[in-house]
Amino acid sequence: MNDPKPSAGLPARANGPRVRFAPSPTGFLHVGSARTFIFNWLFARRNRGTMILRLDDTDVERNTEASVNSIFEGLRWLGLGWDEEYKQSERLGLHRQMAEAIFQKGLAYRDFTPARSGESEQSGAQGTWLFNPGMRELSHEESDRRAAAGEPFALRYRVPRNSGREVRFVDAVYGAQAKLADDIEDFALLRSDGMPTYHLASCADDADLRISHIIRGQDHLTNTFKHILIFEAAGATPPQFAHLPLLVAPDGSKLSKRRHGPVVSVTTYRDAGFLPEAFVNFLCLLGWSPKDNREKMSREELVEAFSLEGINRANAVVNFKEEDPFDPKAVWLNAEHIRGLTVEDLSERLLPIVRGAGFDVDASKMLKVTPLIRERIKLLRDVLTAADFFFVGQLPPYDPAELIPQKGDAAMALKVLKHARDVLSQTEFQHPVLEEALRAAAQDLGIKTGQMFQPIRVAVCGRKNAPPLFETLEVLGRDTSLARIEKALQKP
RNA sequence: GGCGCUAUCGUCUAGGGGUUAGGACGGAAGAUUCUCAAUCUUCAAACCCGGGUUCGAUUCCCGGUAGCGCUACCA
Incomplete structure (x- = not known):
């Protein structure tokens, strides 16, 4: 059911760029994630590349099926599609292989320190925990012995120390980036339960899937130095990177x-x-x-x-x-x-919303109402407040005072409505004809057109602000219009 | 704390050594009109601070400040 949808736009070239969107299914689809997806998609389509969706689900603790569904639901709604789809949890063998290869090269070591319990971190208020010499310098013999004895361990990258080494890459957005290896901590590759960390799994998959450009949030900008180190250790050429500025709340904090x-x-x-x-x-x-x-x-x-x-x-x-x-x-x-949008298109999108709200409306009625509200709604759901009076038999109660026109009184309202009733009962319900008849009626009564139209509008729509009167009357039809005017006549 | 990134109207942004610093949203006023909307016109509104470099910096460099990110066996 979660089949990748074919993408729109130019067809991908076999040698075109390969990009991926790699959400971790730990919540609903976030607007920031959606934007990252969109930028990847745009890049792929623009350059005739391949768009890959990869679920980065290596955090068994926090992943949920509901989240996976929510992400697909959101992406489907965007309607952009993707070309290939993978699940990281199905590729664990690949990740462990890469970890093993890095370990064999001596570029990683076993860390037998028990995992920190969630909360009690923030330990070194004075400085960063860059590495633990005790574990980093453990002899091969002891490391092997303890591992063989079944003692759990995390596998950590052995970041060069005091080497003067600078890790560098060029970001397509942020330009040349460099960081001293001494400022990079010995990050974990494998957890003590054998599961790969994000850094490892992500790089292993990016290499394996031949990702050419990693376009992701700027929160990964500094992580990229670690990733460069991983690609390097695995003998892979790092992809190109492009980090995106983050989406934040009005107070500058990240959206949560x-x-x-x-x-x-x-x-x-x-x-x-x-x-x-x-x-x-x-x-x-x-x-x-x-x-x-x-x-x-x-x-x-x-x-x-x-x-x-x-x-x-x-x-x-x-x-x-x-x-x-x-x-x-x-x-x-x-x-x-x-x-x-065309009237037809908009009408089709509006119909399910109107029906969903409990109104019994058919497609042809919706099609007639749509042009009257198209310029009056900002969100599709506004149709419910902008056009509700087209869909009900009886108008909900409204304040009779609304029937009184500008610079007029109740008597004028009464006079207008009575005259309107007479005129409308013998006029063809068609926009230009109605307009002509009602304008003439205003003349008859010696009042301004606005004073003539307003009471009718309120009687028929139940409110002062509504679509143009003659079109509205035409759509409503004679029976409904007259019934509503009759009803208004009982009011004042 | 360490490391990294960023800084133009309220917001999204363009620009770039010499400009009346442009556009859009939102706001205000007006035009139009049967109300509302749409449309059109006009107005208010910005280069974080301090040093350099320069004939001249909003633009280049440095420092400060502020914000954000990373600093997890989360991603």
Whole structure:
């Protein structure tokens, strides 16, 4: 059921770049992860490369099936697809092989120190735990003996000490990077239960899958030095790296479910009525720019314009508020994309939402309502508040005072509605005809058109702000319109 | 603490040794209009600080500050 979907865009070339999105299934699909996926996908499509989805599920403790489902659900909604799919937990043999090879070369050592219990870390307030000489310098004999005796151990990379060695790489976004090996700790390759760590598994798979470009969050920028060391120890050529600035909350902190709630989950945007293409567009503009002032861009335009050079280096704020959970620009872009949809397309997307809310509406009715609200909704779900009166038999109660027109009184409202009833009962319910008839009616009564239309609008829609009156009447039809006017006549 | 990264309007960003520092969202005002929306016009709004280099720095260099990241047998 989780089959990779065929990707859109140019077909991949056999010798094109290979990129991967490698989420760890420990939660729902995060907006930051979605953006990373999108940038990888864009890069792959732009360069006729291959997009790979790899579940980095080596943390048995925290992985959940629900999370795997949530990630697929989110990715499916984005509708971008991928070409190959792997699960890290099914490749453990490969990881252990690489660990063993590194160990055989003497570039890693067994660490018999018992694992630190979760909380009690933060030990060396004075300095970093770079390495433990006792374990690092353990003799082969003793190391073998203790291992043979079944004592558990973690396998650690033997990072060069006092060698003056600098580990370097060139990041496509952040430029030349260098770090003294002395500042890199002896990180773990294998846990004492034999499971590979993220660093090992990730590098082993990247090498094995012939990943050419690693495009991922900037939180991995400093980890990359360790990865270079691993690739080197395994005799593999490191891929190219491109780190992405992070998405952060308005206060600059990183987005977290606990602190910021559902706005960090992709499904929240889907459920609120974002168009996937608008959401993708929005995310692209966070930390990347086409540099030509374009904002609204289609998928094709994004693919065409995308390049690593356009990626920015500073973190980007997702500008949400407590009262206003979505970034205003995301909402605006969504409205922009909605307006760009054909009536048929929009109507089809609206229908399930309207039905889901309990309204009994058929496709042809929806198709007639859609053009009246297309420019009035920002999120798909807005259809429920913008067009509800089209879908109900009876209007919910409203304040009769609303029927009174500007600079008018209850008597005028009454006069207008009575006249409207008479006119509408013998007018063809068709937009231009209705307009002509009602304008004439206003003239008859010697009032302004606004004063004429407003009471009718409220009587028929139950509110002051609504789509244009004549189109609305046409869609509503004579029976419903007259019944509602009749009902309004009982009110004041 | 150590190491690394970053710094242009409130937010997303363009730019780059000499510019009226550009665009967009949001905000304000106005036009249009049967209300709302859409659309159009206008306005307010920014180069973190301090030193250099230079005839000239927002731009280049250094320092500071602030923010973020890594510093787990998480990823």
